[in-house]
Amino acid sequence: MEYIELSGGACSDCVQAISNDDYSGMSDAVEGQVRAGVTRVTERGTGVTGLVVGVEKGFSREPCAVCGGLAGDRHEVGYLREEEEEADEPEADEPDEDDLVTSDDRNFYQYGKRVLVVDEEEDRDDAIRAYMDREQFWPDAWSISDHGNAHRIDLSGK
Numbered sequence: 001m002e003y004i005e006l007s008g009g010a011c012s013d014c015v016q017a018i019s020n021d022d023y024s025g026m027s028d029a030v031e032g033q034v035r036a037g038v039t040r041v042t043e044r045g046t047g048v049t050g051l052v053v054g055v056e057k058g059f060s061r062e063p064c065a066v067c068g069g070l071a072g073d074r075h076e077v078g079y080l081r082e083e084e085e086e087a088d089e090p091e092a093d094e095p096d097e098d099d100l101v102t103s104d105d106r107n108f109y110q111y112g113k114r115v116l117v118v119d120e121e122e123d124r125d126d127a128i129r130a131y132m133d134r135e136q137f138w139p140d141a142w143s144i145s146d147h148g149n150a151h152r153i154d155l156s157g158k
């Protein structure tokens, strides 16, 4: 959760409404302004869960940050917002330098060096798996098309 303070602060009517959901003692006009202000702030963005009132700040000439009311005593006010979740990194669709890469399904390169040559009569995927088992390292393997697109080779053996 992230706390975002609203500059200007909240008037005593808004503090009463936010803290206690209490709109008593307000004229209809003021109550309408306060309700509209609370709604406006809480609908400010996704993940906004509500208003929080803080310490008293004293007199201010600025309008209330919630209802826009006239100058008066102010309390600190802000809202809580859930922090946006980091988007999951999409799975890389480009070979890393430690991956096995081929453009002819015969010659495989790793770190820019040819590390594996698959014989004509050998099954390509078996040869890759055998190589990785020998090296005790199982990176991804990629086949690069004539157009330069990398396709991950499925080595699950299915």
Ligand SMILES: [Zn+2]
Pocket (backbone or CB within 6 Å): 010, 011, 012, 013, 014, 015, 034, 037, 064, 065, 066, 067, 068, 069
């Ligand atoms: Zn107010």
